[in-house]
Amino acid sequence: MIKTIILIGGPMKGTRFRPLSLELPKPLFPVAGYPIIHHHIEACSKVPHMKEVILIGFYQPNDALNKFISNVQQEFKIQVRYLQEYTALGTAGGLYHFRDQILAGKPDSFFVMNSDVCGDFPLKEMLSFTVQKGGGSHCTVLGTEATRQQSLNYGCIVENKNTHEVLHYVEKPETYISTTINCGVYLFSPDIFCTLEKIFKKNQEDNYNCDPNMQMKETIRLEQDIFVPMAGSGKLYVYHTDRFWSQIKTSGAAIYANRHYLALYQNWHKERLARNGELKPQIIGDVYIHPTADVHPTAVLGPNVSVGKHAVIGEGARVRESIVLEGAVLQDHCCVLYSVIGWNVTIGMWTRVEGTPNDPNPNKPFAKVDVKDTFSPDGKLNPSITVIGSNVQVPSEVILLNAMVLPDKSLAGSCKNQIIL
Amino acid sequence: MKALILVGGYGTRLRPLTLSVAKPLVEFGNKPMLLHQLEALVEAGVKHIILAVSYRAEQMEQELKNVEEQLGVKISISLETEPLGTAGPLALAKDLLTQDHEPFFVLNSDIICDFPFKQMVQFHKHHGRQGTIVVTKVDEPSKYGVVVYDPENGRIQKFVEKPQEYVSNKINAGMYILSPSVLDRIELKPTSIEKEVFPFMANDNDLYAMELQGFWMDVGQPKDFLTGMCMYLSSLREKSPDLLHNEEGIVGNVLVDPTAKIGRNCRIGPNVTIGPDVVIEDGACIKRCTILRGARVRSHSWLESCIIGWRCVVGRWVRMENVSVLGEDVTVKDELYINGGRILPHKSISDSVPEPQIIM
Numbered sequence: 001m002i003k004t005i006i007l008i009g010g011p012m013k014g015t016r017f018r019p020l021s022l023e024l025p026k027p028l029f030p031v032a033g034y035p036i037i038h039h040h041i042e043a044c045s046k047v048p049h050m051k052e053v054i055l056i057g058f059y060q061p062n063d064a065l066n067k068f069i070s071n072v073q074q075e076f077k078i079q080v081r082y083l084q085e086y087t088a089l090g091t092a093g094g095l096y097h098f099r100d101q102i103l104a105g106k107p108d109s110f111f112v113m114n115s116d117v118c119g120d121f122p123l124k125e126m127l128s129f130t131v132q133k134g135g136g137s138h139c140t141v142l143g144t145e146a147t148r149q150q151s152l153n154y155g156c157i158v159e160n161k162n163t164h165e166v167l168h169y170v171e172k173p174e175t176y177i178s179t180t181i182n183c184g185v186y187l188f189s190p191d192i193f194c195t196l197e198k199i200f201k202k203n204q205e206d207n208y209n210c211d212p213n214m215q216m217k218e219t220i221r222l223e224q225d226i227f228v229p230m231a232g233s234g235k236l237y238v239y240h241t242d243r244f245w246s247q248i249k250t251s252g253a254a255i256y257a258n259r260h261y262l263a264l265y266q267n268w269h270k271e272r273l274a275r276n277g278e279l280k281p282q283i284i285g286d287v288y289i290h291p292t293a294d295v296h297p298t299a300v301l302g303p304n305v306s307v308g309k310h311a312v313i314g315e316g317a318r319v320r321e322s323i324v325l326e327g328a329v330l331q332d333h334c335c336v337l338y339s340v341i342g343w344n345v346t347i348g349m350w351t352r353v354e355g356t357p358n359d360p361n362p363n364k365p366f367a368k369v370d371v372k373d374t375f376s377p378d379g380k381l382n383p384s385i386t387v388i389g390s391n392v393q394v395p396s397e398v399i400l401l402n403a404m405v406l407p408d409k410s411l412a413g414s415c416k417n418q419i420i421l
Numbered sequence: 422m423k424a425l426i427l428v429g430g431y432g433t434r435l436r437p438l439t440l441s442v443a444k445p446l447v448e449f450g451n452k453p454m455l456l457h458q459l460e461a462l463v464e465a466g467v468k469h470i471i472l473a474v475s476y477r478a479e480q481m482e483q484e485l486k487n488v489e490e491q492l493g494v495k496i497s498i499s500l501e502t503e504p505l506g507t508a509g510p511l512a513l514a515k516d517l518l519t520q521d522h523e524p525f526f527v528l529n530s531d532i533i534c535d536f537p538f539k540q541m542v543q544f545h546k547h548h549g550r551q552g553t554i555v556v557t558k559v560d561e562p563s564k565y566g567v568v569v570y571d572p573e574n575g576r577i578q579k580f581v582e583k584p585q586e587y588v589s590n591k592i593n594a595g596m597y598i599l600s601p602s603v604l605d606r607i608e609l610k611p612t613s614i615e616k617e618v619f620p621f622m623a624n625d626n627d628l629y630a631m632e633l634q635g636f637w638m639d640v641g642q643p644k645d646f647l648t649g650m651c652m653y654l655s656s657l658r659e660k661s662p663d664l665l666h667n668e669e670g671i672v673g674n675v676l677v678d679p680t681a682k683i684g685r686n687c688r689i690g691p692n693v694t695i696g697p698d699v700v701i702e703d704g705a706c707i708k709r710c711t712i713l714r715g716a717r718v719r720s721h722s723w724l725e726s727c728i729i730g731w732r733c734v735v736g737r738w739v740r741m742e743n744v745s746v747l748g749e750d751v752t753v754k755d756e757l758y759i760n761g762g763r764i765l766p767h768k769s770i771s772d773s774v775p776e777p778q779i780i781m
Contacts, residue, residue, distance in 0.1 A: 315686070316704040316721040318738045318756060332686070333704045333721040335738040335756060350706045350723040352740045352758060354773075397706065397723060399740060399758065401775060416775070 002127070003052045004044045004111040005102065006037055007091060008082075010058035014116065016249050016374075019389040019406045020340060025059050027115035028068055030325065031254055032261035033272065033288040033306045035068060039261060040113050043121040045076040047111075052079040054102065056094040057115075058087060090219035092226055096196040097218070103190055109138070112222075114184030118257040119245035120264055121185060126239045129164075130187050133237060139192060139230065141166065142185035143238040144245050145366040148176050153371060154247075155182030155223050158231075159238050166236040171223040179366065180238065182223070183245050192226075199225050246369055251340050252358035252385040253369045258323055259304040262286035274301070281313070284320075296332075314349075321357065331396065339386040339400075342407065347388075348396030355386035356402055381417045422542070423469045424462050424526035425514055426455070430475045430504055434642040437748030437765045438713075438730055443477040445530050446484055448713060449640060450653050451678055451696055456488065458528055458536065463492045465538030467526065470494060471517050473510030475501040508614035511599075512607045519601045527614075529595030533649045535635035535656060536596075544631045545598040548575070551627040552603060554619070555596040557637040565592035566615050570630040577628040580620055594633050643746045643763075647726055650711055651692040684720065702737075719755070730766070743777065 006027075014026035021029070028035040034042075037055070044050050053072075059065060065082060073080045083101060085094045095102065095112065102110060109130070111123060121142070130140045143157050156177040158168035170177050199220055220226070230236040244260045246253055263286055265272045274280075274287040281295045285303025289295060295313040305319050308326040313319065315332040322336050327344040330336060334347050338355035347353060360367035372382050386400055389407035394400065401416040409420055432444030439447065445455035455472075462470060474481060478500050489496050499514040511518065511527065518525050524545055526538065537555065545553040554577065556568045567588045570577040581588050593615065606618055622628040636656055638649030654674035657664055666677040666689075673691025677683070681695045684703035692709045695701070699712050702720040710724050715732040718724065722739040728746045729735060735747075736755035745759045748766035753759060757770060761777030764770060768780060 318721065320756070333706070333723070333738075335721070335740070337756065350721070350740075352723070352738075354758065397725075399742075401758070 001105060001107050002047060002050050002109055002111070003054065003102065003105075003107045004041075004050065004113060005054050005056055005095060006040055006113050006115055007094065008037065008055050008057035008059065008115045010085075010088060012058075012088065014249075017251060017254075019404065020251055020254075020342065020387060022407060023343070023390055024064055025057075025062070026248075027055075027057075028064055029254065030306065030308060030323070031118065031248075031257045032265065033290060033308070034261075036118060036248060036257075037115050038068070038072060039118060040115065040121070041072050041076060041078070041080070043123055044111065045078055047123045047127060050078060051105065051107070052081075054098070055080070055082040056085065056098060057082070058085040058089075060084070088219070090225075091222040092196060092220040093200075093218055095222075096193065096200050096220055099193050099196070103193070107190065109187055109189055112186045112188060116248050117184040117245065118248055118261065119183065119241075120243040120260075122239075122241050122243060123185075125241075126185070126187055129239045130237070136189060137191050137235060138187070138189045138237070139235055140187040140237045140239050141227070142183040143180045143240050144183050144242065145179050145240075146181045147361075147364050147367050148179055150368050151176065151179050151181050153368075155227070156180065157182060157238050164237050164239070165234060166227070166231045166238050169223070169227040169231040169236070171228070180240070182227075183241070184247075186222070187239075195226060195230070196220060247371075249371055250358070250384070251387045252355075253371075254323065254340065255304075255321060255338060255355075255357065255385050256359060256369050258306055259286070259321070262288060262304055262306070290326075308343075325390075339388065342388050342392065343390040345388045345390065345392050345394065347394045348398070350397045351394055352399045352401075353386055353388065353394070354399070354401050356383035358384055381419065383417065422465075422467050422523055422525060423471065423518060423521070424467045424528065425471045425473055425499075425511060425518065426458060426528045426530050427507060427510060428455070428472050428474045428481075428530045432476075432641070435646065437746060437763055438643075438728065441731070441749040441766050443480050444641070445472075446481065448696060449533060449646070449711075450650065450657075450694055451676055453484070454533070454640065455485075455530060457533060458530070459488060459492060459494070459496075461536035461538060462526065463494050465536075465542070467538075468494060469497070469517075471497045471499050471514050473499045473501065473505075473514060475504050504611060505609075506611040506613050508607045508612035508618050509610055511604060511614075512609040512612075515604050519604065522601060524598050524600045527597045527599055529639070531639045531641035532595045532637070533640050533653055534594070534633060534637040537631070537633060541596070541598050541631060544575075544629070548629045550629060551600045551625075552619070552622050553598040553629050553631055555594040555633050556591040556630045557594040557633040558590050559592050559637075560590075562588070562590045562592050567592055568630055575629040575631060576626060577619075577623045577630050579623055580615060582615065591630070591632070594637055595639065596633075643728055644744050646728065647692075647709060647711065647744065650694055651709065654692055654694070696731075745774075 008027040014021045017026045027037045155171045157180040158178045274283045274289045281299040287302040288306045290309045293307045293311040296315045299313045299317040304321045307324045312329045317330045319336045322339045324341045325343045328341045329346045331349045333350045336353045339353045383402040387404045391408045398414040403415045405420045432439035446453045567581045636652035640646040640649040666675045670687045675690040675693045677695045678697040680697045681699040683701045686704045688706045694711045696714040698715045700717045704721040706723045708725045710727045712729045713731045716729045718735045719737040725742045727741045730747045730749045733747045733751045735753045738756045741759040743761040745762045747764050750767045751764045752769040754771045758773040762774035763779045
């Protein structure tokens with residue numbers, strides 16, 4: 001029997017995803033029409049003997065999360081529940097804290113997945129690889145290739161090329177270690193808790209000898225506290241994937257993920273992709289339109305567009321490489337490019353909303369989405385995806401270019417390269 | 422009476438349009454700029470008009486052959502082999518101008534206004550001296566040559582070129598009547614009439630100012646071309662409102678050539694001029710623009726304060742603003758943003774121009 005734990009973090013995490021994460025927990029943000037962790041859970045549901053998905057995080061219980069849980073339970077027929085950490089416990093602290101629930105039913109293995117990554121997760125293959133290695137105790141990390149320079153932003157893995165044993169692990173090194181990076185997806189056997197217990201107890205002891213201002217006694221970090229010492233001990237392995245994988249830290253990454261998940265629908269969910277037809281809008285490339293959305297037949301959508309529930313898209317509108325969230329209204333003749341249009345936003349007639357993509361460098365193999373700072377060294381806003389926060393009214397005939405508009409704002413005119421609070 | 426129009430040279434301030442067509446022939450309000458002045462002169466009884474030209478004389482001779490016949494007027498070209506400034510051309514055309522011993526008009530070719538030629542003649546006869554200058558009131562006189570004159574009789578006391586401190590808000594409107602004796606003051610060499618002739622005439626109490634009523638604009642550069650267009654359309658609304666277009670989707674003062682086609686659900690105006698054979702596709706929004714002959718604006722685009730050159734194609738969902746000017750035969754691809762772009766002729770634009778720029 002197998003379980004999956006998804007670490008969903010809390011409101012203090014995922015701040016680079018603001019303003020979108022101000023109103024909805026980031027893991028529930030819809031990419032290609034479905035919440036980020038919906039895609040995770042769908043991948044889990046394809047693994048045989050997957051019995052339960054446990055969400056661990058420190059969000060307060062909220063409607064959106066509850067609704068999501070009951071929806072996915074119904075859809076995938078797996079038990080799903082949310083366990084709330086009483087405070088942020090680090091990437092492994094929550095696992096240790098809820099060890100009894102995780103071990104209930106005596107699972108043979110369990111996956112742990114970060115919620116701020118997205119991809120075509122090869123969970124079945126990772127399981128087969130691990131089972132082949134044999135032995136009761138196992139600990140496998142999903143890895144992928146990055147460029148030399150970008151690898152410094154991730155956890156770096158040095159492996160034995162033959163056995164795939166992890167020889168060395170460094171989280172966000174300062175100098176180049178390896179191009180193989182940690183994808184934030186792991187497979188553990190239950191005896192990982194012995195290791196976690198040792199570390200937990202050691203931290204507790206240490207804290208009687210140390211400075212009262214030190215960090216929380218109960219936090220355990222998977223990367224630094226578990227993998228680093230485990231590397232080279234013969235117990236940690238890496239499974240490589242070259243399928244689509246990306247972190248989602250910023251809204252720019254959400255647009256990138258949107259594109260790739262929509263492309264995956266060609267294989268697994270053709271029925272989710274919009275098709276051309278009489279009295280229907282013109283569709284270019286991969287486009288998802290929620291069945292309740294109202295799109296005028298003269299609108300042109302795509303490629304790589306997701307349109308949410310009850311959204312309205314008017315006559316002659318053009319939307320490309322963008323996410324339109326629930327309840328948004330795009331009036332006649334408007335043009336939306338590389339943007340996220342928030343919940344219940346209105347875009348006026350002939351208005352142009354345009355962002356700049358942060359796509360990986362197409363000239364470099366294995367390049368990942370750039371995570372640039374919000375501001376350049378000389379204090380200018382770095383051009384990025386335009387994000388319009390919820391309930392914003394954007395007037396007609398204006399241009400919003402590389403702008404970020406916080407929720408409930410009433411705009412008076414055009415805005416370029418700015419953050420509007 | 423005769424008139425001399427200072428057409429001058431390259432018209433560089435109105436590039437990229439003047440890279441294809443000589444400035445006086447660029448259509449303003451769907452009529453070559455020069456024709457506005459020619460028609461008004463003919464109406465005031467002028468029989469012979471001399472164009473002082475230093476560039477592209479042949480192109481103009483071609484175009485103007487028909488005009489001579491249509492208006493029943495004689496048009497001569499006085500060709501400067503070197504640029505002679507604003508007074509030199511008068512010396513060059515001395516023989517033509519002094520033929521009938523009468524005062525003659527001198528005009529800058531960039532001026533659009535409610536031409537007061539008849540009043541100028543009366544005013545000039547009344548004071549009986551050598552010269553009359555039309556002056557007009559402007560908001561920012563420091564950009565021009567300011568005229569200081571006695572408000573009782575109009576006698577000019579002095580000129581101040583681009584004053585650094587406020588002197589007066591009346592400036593030289595670029596239209597004069599001069600008596601033939603003025604030509605004795607001008608040598609055949611590059612000479613500025615404002616700096617080297619008028620001040621001396623003023624000292625001799627020989628120069629008088631007549632104040633212009635109504636609108637005035639020097640349309641020699643795109644920003645002013647568009648402002649002048651707005652003023653011109655307003656004056657059309659007052660004088661000949663049936664020339665203006667009045668249909669569904671038209672807002673304010675809009676001039677549309679009968680051969681132009683406008684699609685459904687467009688919003689055209691206020692202050693738009695649409696030339697012959699222009700096609701505006703469905704759902705376009707155009708404000709404060711001049712669209713020249715043969716251009717096509719494709720559906721759902723939004724244009725404000727632009728000049729779209731002859732035979733251009735503006736794609737779908739394009740946004741253009743901030744005095745963008747497209748030269749002849751420019752193509753702007755779909756979904757682009759052009760902000761203050763000056764695009765040279767025959768160019769195909771496939772990337773947005775988010776900040777004002779010249780695209781060669």
